[in-house]
Amino acid sequence: xxTLQNTEEIVEVNGGSIITPYGFTAAGVHTKVKRKRKDLxxxxxxxxxxxxxxxxxxxxxxAPLQVTKESIAKEGKLRAIVVNSGNANSCTGEQGxxxxxxxxxxxxxxxxxxxxxxxxxxxxxxxxxxxxxxxIPGIKDLKPMPTFKDADLFNEAIMTTDKVKKHACFQxxxxxxxxxxxxxxxxxxxxxxxxxxxxxxxTTDADIEPDDLQQALNEVTDKTFNxxxxxxxxxxxxxVVVMASGHAxxxxxxxxxxxxxxxxKALQLTCEDLAKKIARDGEGATKLVEVNVLGxxxxxxxxxxxxxxxxxxxxKTAIYGTDANWGRxxxxxxxxxxxxxxxxxxxSLGSIQTxxxxxxxxxxxxxxxxxxxxxxxxxxxDLNIGEGSxxxxxxxxTYEYVRINAGYRT
Amino acid sequence: xxTLQNTEEIVEVNGGSIITPYGFTAAGVHTKVKRKRKDLxxxxxxxxxxxxxxxxxxxxxxAPLQVTKESIAKEGKLRAIVVNSGNANSCTGEQGxxxxxxxxxxxxxxxxxxxxxxxxxxxxxxxxxxxxxxxIPGIKDLKPMPTFKDADLFNEAIMTTDKVKKHACFQxxxxxxxxxxxxxxxxxxxxxxxxxxxxxxxTTDADIEPDDLQQALNEVTDKTFNxxxxxxxxxxxxxVVVMASGHAxxxxxxxxxxxxxxxxKALQLTCEDLAKKIARDGEGATKLVEVNVLGxxxxxxxxxxxxxxxxxxxxKTAIYGTDANWGRxxxxxxxxxxxxxxxxxxxSLGSIQTxxxxxxxxxxxxxxxxxxxxxxxxxxxDLNIGEGSxxxxxxxxTYEYVRINAGYRT
Numbered sequence: 001x002x003t004l005q006n007t008e009e010i011v012e013v014n015g016g017s018i019i020t021p022y023g024f025t026a027a028g029v030h031t032k033v034k035r036k037r038k039d040l041x042x043x044x045x046x047x048x049x050x051x052x053x054x055x056x057x058x059x060x061x062x063a064p065l066q067v068t069k070e071s072i073a074k075e076g077k078l079r080a081i082v083v084n085s086g087n088a089n090s091c092t093g094e095q096g097x098x099x100x101x102x103x104x105x106x107x108x109x110x111x112x113x114x115x116x117x118x119x120x121x122x123x124x125x126x127x128x129x130x131x132x133x134x135x136i137p138g139i140k141d142l143k144p145m146p147t148f149k150d151a152d153l154f155n156e157a158i159m160t161t162d163k164v165k166k167h168a169c170f171q172x173x174x175x176x177x178x179x180x181x182x183x184x185x186x187x188x189x190x191x192x193x194x195x196x197x198x199x200x201x202x203t204t205d206a207d208i209e210p211d212d213l214q215q216a217l218n219e220v221t222d223k224t225f226n227x228x229x230x231x232x233x234x235x236x237x238x239x240v241v242v243m244a245s246g247h248a249x250x251x252x253x254x255x256x257x258x259x260x261x262x263x264x265k266a267l268q269l270t271c272e273d274l275a276k277k278i279a280r281d282g283e284g285a286t287k288l289v290e291v292n293v294l295g296x297x298x299x300x301x302x303x304x305x306x307x308x309x310x311x312x313x314x315x316k317t318a319i320y321g322t323d324a325n326w327g328r329x330x331x332x333x334x335x336x337x338x339x340x341x342x343x344x345x346x347x348s349l350g351s352i353q354t355x356x357x358x359x360x361x362x363x364x365x366x367x368x369x370x371x372x373x374x375x376x377x378x379x380x381x382d383l384n385i386g387e388g389s390x391x392x393x394x395x396x397x398t399y400e401y402v403r404i405n406a407g408y409r410t
Numbered sequence: 411x412x413t414l415q416n417t418e419e420i421v422e423v424n425g426g427s428i429i430t431p432y433g434f435t436a437a438g439v440h441t442k443v444k445r446k447r448k449d450l451x452x453x454x455x456x457x458x459x460x461x462x463x464x465x466x467x468x469x470x471x472x473a474p475l476q477v478t479k480e481s482i483a484k485e486g487k488l489r490a491i492v493v494n495s496g497n498a499n500s501c502t503g504e505q506g507x508x509x510x511x512x513x514x515x516x517x518x519x520x521x522x523x524x525x526x527x528x529x530x531x532x533x534x535x536x537x538x539x540x541x542x543x544x545x546i547p548g549i550k551d552l553k554p555m556p557t558f559k560d561a562d563l564f565n566e567a568i569m570t571t572d573k574v575k576k577h578a579c580f581q582x583x584x585x586x587x588x589x590x591x592x593x594x595x596x597x598x599x600x601x602x603x604x605x606x607x608x609x610x611x612x613t614t615d616a617d618i619e620p621d622d623l624q625q626a627l628n629e630v631t632d633k634t635f636n637x638x639x640x641x642x643x644x645x646x647x648x649x650v651v652v653m654a655s656g657h658a659x660x661x662x663x664x665x666x667x668x669x670x671x672x673x674x675k676a677l678q679l680t681c682e683d684l685a686k687k688i689a690r691d692g693e694g695a696t697k698l699v700e701v702n703v704l705g706x707x708x709x710x711x712x713x714x715x716x717x718x719x720x721x722x723x724x725x726k727t728a729i730y731g732t733d734a735n736w737g738r739x740x741x742x743x744x745x746x747x748x749x750x751x752x753x754x755x756x757x758s759l760g761s762i763q764t765x766x767x768x769x770x771x772x773x774x775x776x777x778x779x780x781x782x783x784x785x786x787x788x789x790x791x792d793l794n795i796g797e798g799s800x801x802x803x804x805x806x807x808t809y810e811y812v813r814i815n816a817g818y819r820t
Contacts, residue, residue, distance in 0.1 A: 057745065058741065058744035058745045059744045059745070059750060059752060060740055060741065060743070060744035060752050061752070090737075091737065091740060091765070091768060091769075091770065093768070093769050125737070126737030126740070126741070127736070127737050127765075127770045128770075231723045231724060233722060233723065233724050233738075233741060233742070233745070234741070234744070234745040235741065236740075236741055236744060312643060313641045313643070313723070313811075313815070314641060314643050314815055317811075317812055317815035317816045318815065318816070320812070320816045321815070321816030323816070326537070327500070327501065327535070327536030327537050328643075330470055330501060330536070330646075331468065331470065331536070331643060331644070331645065331646055332643070333469075333470070334468035334469045334470035334644070334646060335467065335468045335469070335643070335644040340469055342469060342470050342471070355501070355537075358501060358503070359501075359503050360501065360537045360538075397812060398812060398816075399809050399812050399813070401723075401727075401812075402727055402730070402807060402808060402809050402811075402812060403809075405723070405724055405727035405728065405731070405807075406727045406728070406730045406731030406733070406808075407731060407733075
């Protein structure tokens with residue numbers, strides 16, 4: 001675990017996760033919805049935590065999203081999040097909604113708390129009913145504990161096609177008090193209705209009101225989870241939930257608090273770390289690709305261009321083939337609906353410049369190929385027309401992606 | 411060749427192409443820009459033909475597009491289109507523009523016509539200079555003839571990763587005169603800067619003024635070429651050009667001509683046939699996929715939803731895997747930014763219904779799998795909220811797509 005050297009720092013905490021901030025416990029069990037792996041988990045807080053959430057922009061939204069929205073709307077406080085994998089409870093009609101309420105009610109009973117302090121979510125196959133005869137006893141088996149092992153079991157319980165577990169932890173000082181952010185996530189295909197969805201859960205012991213937490217989460221999500229793409233798809237179940245226990249003892253945070261920006265930055269680092277881990281674990285991926293757009297009219301435009309480039313199948317296959325094919329980058333940029341001057345574009349792969357003022361620069365193909373053989377690739381594009389900048393993350397497109405997604409559901 | 415049975419009919423002419431309408435000739439030669447295959451071609455008209463064109467929406471546009479726009483802007487008449495493959499003359503700066511003008515000037519000399527009656531276009535690698543020492547002598551070798559063999563050589567000369575040649579021909583009667591439409595196209599990756607671009611050239615002997623032809627082409631393009639996707643990319647060189655010789659002898663067509671709609675329908679059938687042939691020949695494709703959206707608020711919304719579905723990598727891989735995974739179809743629909751009622755959606759694969767009023771319908775997985783093993787797949791989605799309908803076409807996403815596009819450029 002790193003140690004904070006000064007009050008301005010934000011440090012990464014190795015080996016930390018959702019249980020590192022004060023007040024949180026986690027659990028993961030096997031209910032047999034899935035054959036072998038854990039498939040039901042929960043995160044609990046010892047007090048009603050200020051909570052905020054963002055949801056998929058898909059117009060088709062799974063039943064548990066509606067139930068979770070109702071819970072948070074009540075007073076902005078959660079004490080538990082219960083998640084199952086293996087079944088998304090999406091496109092399941094009226095019965096699906098009843099099942100999501102039953103799942104929430106069972107958890108409220110088991111953990112002895114009001115229903116509206118429980119959030120529920122699901123990830124997995126679309127269009128099939130939840131096996132409630134497995135979920136309900138499973139909830140009773142959940143024994144949340146404040147250890148990394150239990151956070152890891154929770155993470156296992158929410159995985160689908162993910163190959164690696166995804167934890168994040170950052171610390172900083174606010175009002176001289178140490179504030180910790182922990183997080184976990186799943187997601188491999190941006191969506192894969194076979195076994196679907198991007199989910200992330202972030203905990204913190206910061207003291208903050210729900211509305212301010214929601215504002216911070218909205219801003220941070222736009223620059224992190226909304227800036228990754230594996231296959232351009234958007235699930236019916238995507239959800240990010242943040243819970244803040246308040247145990248750090250800082251003066252309650254709000255937008256005019258002198259350390260508001262630092263709080264948001266620490267939350268952003270936590271979310272960015274998880275978002276990049278999802279992109280790197282994209283279905284079939286062999287590389288993490290970061291696109292950094294500079295010199296755009298606005299930060300928003302830069303982010304939009306970055307995401308268009310990182311999402312291009314032709315850019316993704318070129319990176320898989322370690323081919324410094326910058327033509328595909330400028331093409332993706334050109335159809336990104338972002339303001340640009342076609343004569344002013346610079347492109348670099350790592351530190352190797354390939355285009356300057358939209359004119360090809362001669363470079364060593366060998367060096368470029370060697371750079372693209374690395375696991376972390378950065379593409380930098382300078383539009384040279386403004387001060388806006390933004391990043392986006394994705395992965396390469398490989399044979400393995402096709403294999404995973406062409407596989408029959410059953 | 412089919413025969414028109416009545417004046418209302420529009421019939422497909424087997425074995426027809428760009429030279430079938432009166433007044434047109436074609437040629438294709440090998441200049442050695444490419445190693446083996448033909449790489450330079452031309453279509454000529456014996457009179458200045460009313461001409462119209464649509465161009466890529468990419469903000470980065472290749473040099474020949476600018477030159478062709480200038481030619482057509484002058485008086486809306488073309489007598490020649492000259493095309494090279496193997497090099498896109500894109501992102502080539504000032505020199506690239508000079509090369510495109512030189513290409514136009516050489517053709518004007520060789521064919522003895524004013525420069526502004528010549529259109530030029532290129533398809534191939536981005537960011538490298540055209541080999542003018544091969545193009546200029548090549549233009550002198552072009553000997554356009556009115557035979558299908560020469561139309562086929564022209565088609566060969568514009569191919570890149572295409573596996574099959576693409577010709578279309580339709581006939582109808584206007585004012586009791588037989589009017590013929592011929593067309594050819596190339597395109598395999600929607601764009602593949604390696605060896606890039608979608609191009610299509612349509613000829614007709616209809617009598618029509620350039621402005622009216624442009625209006626018809628705009629409307630038709632929106633429902634045909636703009637409704638196909640292979641990989642969601644948009645090249646810097648995409649172009650469709652129509653030339654109308656007027657030799658059919660009909661009364662000059664215009665929007666209030668009683669057979670204006672029939673003229674547009676015949677043009678649409680020609681363009682749709684070519685567009686579907688491009689989609690079917692998509693890089694690595696094994697199937698043509700048609701998505702037909704009904705019951706949308708407007709035709710435009712239906713087309714947008716259809717294109718979103720047919721472009722989803724997850725739908726494309728499911729079809730490759732012959733997996734009746736309708737969940738991926740509804741997910742793509744949900745993020746298509748089209749108005750819908752989440753409770754009212756019907757989905758069918760061929761004649762097999764899988765979703766009715768957004769509720770899963772039990773169907774035979776075996777039958778569905780057998781249907782998806784066919785080469786032509788139709789997905790029908792009914793939104794049940796309006797009268798709008800629209801189609802889009804694409805192909806499956808396969809290992810071969812990754813292999814082609816991960817291949818090193820050189």
